[in-house]
Amino acid sequence: xxxxxxxxxxxxxxxxxxxxxxxxxxxxxxxxxxxxxxxxxxxxxxxxxxxxxxxxxxxxxxxxxxxxxxxxxxxxxxxxxxxxxxxxxxxxxxx
Numbered sequence: 001x002x003x004x005x006x007x008x009x010x011x012x013x014x015x016x017x018x019x020x021x022x023x024x025x026x027x028x029x030x031x032x033x034x035x036x037x038x039x040x041x042x043x044x045x046x047x048x049x050x051x052x053x054x055x056x057x058x059x060x061x062x063x064x065x066x067x068x069x070x071x072x073x074x075x076x077x078x079x080x081x082x083x084x085x086x087x088x089x090x091x092x093x094x095x
Contacts, residue, residue, distance in 0.1 A: 001074065001075065003050060003052075004051040005075070008053075010044065010047075012036070012044050015033075017053065017067065020066055020067045021067060024064045026059075026062045026063065027041070027045060027063050053068055
């Protein structure tokens with residue numbers, strides 16, 4: 001999960017995840033949304049794929065990317081666990 005948090009540290013990668021929230025997209029569709037080179041976006045996609053935040057599937061000459069909702073759900077659960085108040089019996093917070 002550490003690689004997922006590292007991948008999320010970059011604003012471009014977070015924006016790619018926002019794009020994929022609406023459904024699968026090809027690498028070309030993703031790349032055209034950014035002012036950087038295709039090679040830079042390809043590297044961002046590789047980092048997200050290595051962190052298992054996205055899945056990829058070759059469709060002819062195109063590669064289609066989509067969110068890996070299982071890993072995203074695990075990350076959300078981890079974050080919620082961190083921010084959940086830790087209460088002692090009787091309703092008092094632990095120090």
